[in-house]
Amino acid sequence: MNAIIGFGFVTLGLAASVLGAAGGTYALLTGRLYLLRTVRQWVWLILLAAVGAFTVMEVALFQRDYEIAFVSQVGSDSTPPLFNFAALWSALEGSLLLWTLVLSGYLAAMMVKFRHRRNDELLGWALVVMLVITTFFFALMVGPANPFVTTEVEPGFTGPGPNPLLQNHILVAFHPPMLYLGYVGFSVPFAFAVAALITGRLGEGWLVETRRWTVAAWGFLTAGIILGAWWSYEVLGWGGYWAWDPVENASILPWLTGTAYIHSVMVQERRGMLRVWNLSLVCATFCLTILGTFLTRSGVVESVHAFSDGPVGPWLLTFFGLSAGATVLLIGWRGDQLRSTGLIDAPASREASFLANNLLFGAMAFVILLGTVFPLLAEAWDGSRLTIGSPYFDSMARPIGLALLFLMAIAPVLPWRKASTEVLSVRLFWPAVIGVVSMALALLLGGRGIYPVITFGLGGFAAGAAARQVVLATRRQGWRGLVGRTNGGMIVHLGVVALAVGLAASESYKSDRTVQLAVGETATVEGHEFRYLEPGADINDRRLRTFALIEIDGDDVYAPATTNYRQVGMIVPTPSVRTGFTEDVYLVLDEVPEPGSDRIRLRVIIRPMVAWIWGGGFLMAVGTVLALFPGRRRRGTEPVSAALPDGGSTSSEPAEPEATPDLDRLEPVPAGGRAPLEDWAGAADDDVSAPVGGGDG
């Protein structure tokens, strides 16, 4: 019964998507824009179908409806409710249900948000693009990856439950939905970008429309990736959080291009430049989410946590090829309208720093993509089997990361258009002092090695620059100095610094020892004492957990374990971690303790400052939320041109707001003499980059 209803919903979703996309396209091509109103009904039906299909599958999981093949693969009588709920996204077909649910949610939200502009062509095309995407995903579920296929099970079948690694930590319930909210969220700016290309309304309007959507998707993706790293750290038992595994790489790729985009988009909003580049970044971000899904779901690149592979590979690859090809053609077709209206004046300017930022993020994305697919290329070339592992990625990512930190210190204080040495030397002095103090502090505390110490120095420098902006903004605007894109962005930068410092410290100063202990014995590792108190076990019908009670420094007791999931017959190590502000002590049993033996092999991993990574991620999430709130509105009467040479200058220090209110952030008129946003006057409703120049409409 569940199977029939579920498949009914999926089919409904496909039909509504096809009809909506076809109806919308017809209305737009024939110019009968009033017909666009009908798209509305199809969108509601799609949302209904996605929610319905998702709900039916959850109900089936809770009813232990093993007639559905998917439930018989990932469900079991003994899975606790939370993990049973999360079992939906523990394998391919269910993940598609979650993906479609999120996608339909975004689609419906888009329609509600822009309900007053129902006859707008740009919006119409954006909806059509979204509908084409929903068509593809519903088609996957109707065809090759149908979640509601039925099967026969023997009476008394109790199910294996999800993969053991996906049923022993609460983060499993949060990491995938967050990640999907991020991945799928980038469909919205993509849809608007394609719509802008189709309609030829290539001004900055579509950027302004999708700004918050992009930032929100970026925030979800960031949170999803960091929660994933945390899950990996707490569950997988190797003492690390990032292994440059293909699945991880697939999630970081769109994050990198997305991050590049949310920076370079500011150049376009301000100066009308980089149009082709920004469109390419938006489209690349979307295409990379599809490519990433292909790489990890098709089994073409093997990965330790590709939890499922299925017959969807060729479909995803085709969809990726079509999306990429279509956007390249569209950009080529509109090429003549995409010429920039402004010019970059000087290497020391905000816009030039954003270009450098994009170069670095682009290089990082390229390196990671290359490293991920290179084993495939090598095998195709001469049949050689290579492993591209962390040393390669680390050696490439480190210099790029350091360059980014340096840029993060400099760029926020750079004015638009042109900076003088004078301005830089004033604004950067205290941040630089903070950087040097951080280096000295690191050396005093025993830190050595050129990479980590320089990371701490540049981290302090960047944190100083970000903190300076936040302090100036709050001094000038009170609590409003914490909200808005610029100020929220600086909070995100502080989070990035904490994360970078945590990464450098925990990678560089890790120690990893394996000790043999008998009951009552004590071992000393890096100044900590580990005493083996006693073994223990607990058993239920789901699992058999064998643990060892270890007392650290005569104080707290921790219980690293190995857990045997009985339905699957798989034994996984379950680490136990003492988390601290300065240091984590990570205990994991290196082998299953022999029954009756009083000896264990205990692996002790000590990593400093791991908690800074999670803290940094939290700060990034907080900053993203702050960035979503409207910031200070600019009065329409403020001048938008750069001041005349004899008056103030573009480089005035915003520390004296009474005299020169923030001149360096005022909007310059692009060289062509026309303001950006000419075709979208008054569209922005929020922060400092509101288009005053076009504000006469």
Add this chain to the structure above:
Amino acid sequence: MPARVRVLGWVAVIAASLSLSVVAAFDDGGAETDAERIERLSDSFACPECRGQSVAESNAAVAATIRQFIADSVTDGATDTEIRDQLVASYEARVLLNPPADGFASLIWVLPVVLVVLGAVGVGAAITGNRGRDRQVSDEDIELLARARSRSGGDHS
């Protein structure tokens, strides 16, 4: 802060950061112990059956075997190269986490460098190519600015 003090301040900042970097780079905290060496080597070899994980990360049996082999070899005084060659002889090139720098595989090192150089040249050209071009301020612009200034109370001068 007076300009001269600031210049001195910058000199101090740059000198301090350079000397601290030198200390950080060359004071490596004593010679590498055997345990540290085992750890470093275990991080640098791939577990041949674990799809990209290093032998330090993996819980697989073959990883444990290789870890043990590394530990024994280090205790016996084998050099890094000897250990590497022995492992490659037993498990082929896929036991190396770092791809070799010859033949087709060298592309993985060359391509990113080429790309970054090209990108940097492109960005550089985009910036410098526009410099020195005359930017005329028309009378109309000046008038607009004057009007805007007088409207907002003239506090922007």
